[in-house]
Amino acid sequence: MAYSGFLSHPLSFQVSGVLSARLPVTISTSSDRNPNSVMAVLEERSSKHKVPHVLTVAGSDSGAGAGIQADLKTCAALGVYCSTVITAITAQNTVGVQGVHPVPEEFVAEQLRSVLTDMQVDVVKTGMLPSIGIVKTLCRILKEFRVRALVVDPVMASTSGDVLAGPSILAGLWKELLPMAVIVTPNLKEASALLGGVQLATVDDMRSAAKSIHDFGPRYVLVKGGDLPAPLDAVDVFFDGENFHELRAARIKTRNTHGTGCTLASCIAAELAKGSSMLPAVQVAKRYVETALDYSKDIVIGSGPQGPFDHLFKLKRNVCSSSRRGFNPNDLLLYAITDSRMNKKWGRSITDAVKAAIEGGATIIQLREKEAETREFVELAKACLEISRSHGVLLLINDRVDVALASDADGVHVGQSDMSPRIARALLGPEKIIGVSCKTPEQALQAWADGADYIGCGGVFPTSTKANNLTVGLDGLKTVCLSSKLPVVAIGGIGVGNAGSVMEIGVPNLKGIAVVSALFDRECVSSETKKLHSVLMDVLSMPK
Numbered sequence: 001m002a003y004s005g006f007l008s009h010p011l012s013f014q015v016s017g018v019l020s021a022r023l024p025v026t027i028s029t030s031s032d033r034n035p036n037s038v039m040a041v042l043e044e045r046s047s048k049h050k051v052p053h054v055l056t057v058a059g060s061d062s063g064a065g066a067g068i069q070a071d072l073k074t075c076a077a078l079g080v081y082c083s084t085v086i087t088a089i090t091a092q093n094t095v096g097v098q099g100v101h102p103v104p105e106e107f108v109a110e111q112l113r114s115v116l117t118d119m120q121v122d123v124v125k126t127g128m129l130p131s132i133g134i135v136k137t138l139c140r141i142l143k144e145f146r147v148r149a150l151v152v153d154p155v156m157a158s159t160s161g162d163v164l165a166g167p168s169i170l171a172g173l174w175k176e177l178l179p180m181a182v183i184v185t186p187n188l189k190e191a192s193a194l195l196g197g198v199q200l201a202t203v204d205d206m207r208s209a210a211k212s213i214h215d216f217g218p219r220y221v222l223v224k225g226g227d228l229p230a231p232l233d234a235v236d237v238f239f240d241g242e243n244f245h246e247l248r249a250a251r252i253k254t255r256n257t258h259g260t261g262c263t264l265a266s267c268i269a270a271e272l273a274k275g276s277s278m279l280p281a282v283q284v285a286k287r288y289v290e291t292a293l294d295y296s297k298d299i300v301i302g303s304g305p306q307g308p309f310d311h312l313f314k315l316k317r318n319v320c321s322s323s324r325r326g327f328n329p330n331d332l333l334l335y336a337i338t339d340s341r342m343n344k345k346w347g348r349s350i351t352d353a354v355k356a357a358i359e360g361g362a363t364i365i366q367l368r369e370k371e372a373e374t375r376e377f378v379e380l381a382k383a384c385l386e387i388s389r390s391h392g393v394l395l396l397i398n399d400r401v402d403v404a405l406a407s408d409a410d411g412v413h414v415g416q417s418d419m420s421p422r423i424a425r426a427l428l429g430p431e432k433i434i435g436v437s438c439k440t441p442e443q444a445l446q447a448w449a450d451g452a453d454y455i456g457c458g459g460v461f462p463t464s465t466k467a468n469n470l471t472v473g474l475d476g477l478k479t480v481c482l483s484s485k486l487p488v489v490a491i492g493g494i495g496v497g498n499a500g501s502v503m504e505i506g507v508p509n510l511k512g513i514a515v516v517s518a519l520f521d522r523e524c525v526s527s528e529t530k531k532l533h534s535v536l537m538d539v540l541s542m543p544k
């Protein structure tokens with residue numbers, strides 16, 4: 001029977017038909033309550049703002065590659081809330097498992113009740129269950145609560161071969177847990193253990209194993225082939241009771257595979273919690289593991305044979321990050337904005353232009369490339385970042401949040417009709433710099449409320465770079481500065497001749513000037529930058 005769409009009618013599902021293929025489960029419905037009661041109001045409110053929620057019942061891995069820690073990272077990466085019931089604490093690293101300390105059954109029960117009586121859990125995912133007592137406790141309590149699905153990863157041993165749960169739990173899996181599961185995800189060794197020790201070495205063996213394990217009662221079975229001998233593809237066999245699907249991925253050559261099984265199962269749980277049906281959930285999970293392994297194949301954490309991988313695709317950014325630093329408002333002093341037309345006219349590449357500006361004293365760079373195709377823009381940004389970072393200068397991207405993300409630039413500068421700074425902040429994260437162009441005090445306040453780091457104010461004077469641009473003049477600049485809670489850089493028609501008059505308006509949060517033509521529509525970028533730099537230095541050294 002096809003099981004797809006079991007989550008597509010979240011309010012009409014039969015718990016006994018979802019959580020358990022075979023066993024009845026206690027149901028507490030809200031429909032038998034008074035619709036005006038506090039509970040009913042709270043339930044209605046929470047259903048409107050319901051966040052998909054996975055509860056993982058698993059062991060802690062001190063090395064944080066597998067277990068509870070992998071589950072938390074996976075759910076976070078997939079936008080699903082994850083609560084945690086810890087069944088055992090393990091002392092574990094990239095070498096192996098040095099110790100296992102099971103949590104007493106009663107305390108596993110207490111954790112389960114704490115979460116399940118308070119929070120609306122959609123999917124329960126199980127990992128390491130170190131004793132038969134814990135398996136039985138879990139099954140007993142699960143039957144008392146309403147959850148949509150149970151994903152069972154029948155963890156028995158770590159990849160290093162250390163025992164995490166002995167054969168004594170098998171009876172509990174066979175008789176109680178598997179019949180309640182919507183899916184069970186054994187690796188080759190676990191599938192073999194579940195079937196009393198049969199040898200599994202080929203994809204055909206995995207198919208027969210999936211069929212036999214299905215007889216224990218789970219709605220679906222996924223036999224994982226991560227341990228098939230290299231160089232075979234990483235093939236997993238999915239069985240829905242009638243049909244088989246082979247999920248095939250290229251085998252990534254890496255030592256960083258610790259936690260793949262936990263990650264795959266919690267990703268399936270997360271996708272189910274979001275409302276996916278089963279096969280698409282498994283496909284997303286498979287792709288997630290493959291992509292994360294590929295991204296993390298070269299990272300080095302620990303000295304043993306089994307490294308963790310990066311669930312959040314962020315760790316590599318900070319490898320060798322010695323040249324990175326945070327934003328300081330004084331960085332705005334001499335703000336150079338590139339212009340491909342001008343640089344082309346003078347026969348130089350953007351990278352040469354950026355290098356010359358930095359050597360002349362530019363304190364921050366913004367790449368403003370209106371004509372570049374996206375791929376070219378990303379490559380250009382990466383090349384310029386190499387130069388700017390080696391000089392300790394920050395580099396921002398004009399308008400294009402996607403290019404900033406792809407190149408890992410230091411931030412973006414957006415205009416009033418570009419992406420809202422609030423959305424840009426959500427995409428870029430807290431450490432990236434966001435600047436916003438503002439002409440009025442209202443816009444300046446809004447930029448601050450939206451989480452920007454600085455504002456650009458102008459055009460102060462008329463300029464050829466932006467046709468028909470409304471100018472604010474020195475008075476307008478002063479008004480905006482006085483009302484801005486953020487540091488300000490002045491822009492528009494500024495050069496060696498008038499930079500002094502701009503900086504002398506006497507407002508402390510005016511931190512610098514931004515220039516395009518005054519640097520790049522000139523024959524020698526570095527000497528123009530030097531001239532401008534010395535004008536600014538003269539102003540800064542004047543008594544206030």
Ligand SMILES: Nc1ncnc2c1ncn2[C@@H]1O[C@H](COP(=O)(O)OP(=O)(O)O)[C@@H](O)[C@H]1O
Nearest residue numbers: 187224225226227234250251252260261264289
């Ligand atoms: N080197 C690899 N390259 C690509 N996928 C892999 C690799 N190793 C494991 N996988 C995948 O990771 C998932 C977890 O499988 P596996 O490692 O067999 O489980 P476990 O961690 O429980 O032993 C499966 O989808 C498997 O195909």
Ligand SMILES: Cc1ncc(COP(=O)(O)O)c(N)n1
Nearest residue numbers: 059066067158259260261262
């Ligand atoms: C606490 C704990 N749980 C599970 C695993 C399995 O790890 P893998 O996902 O690599 O099979 C582990 N090593 N430790």
Ligand SMILES: [Mg+2]
Nearest residue numbers: 159259260261
């Ligand atoms: Mg493994």
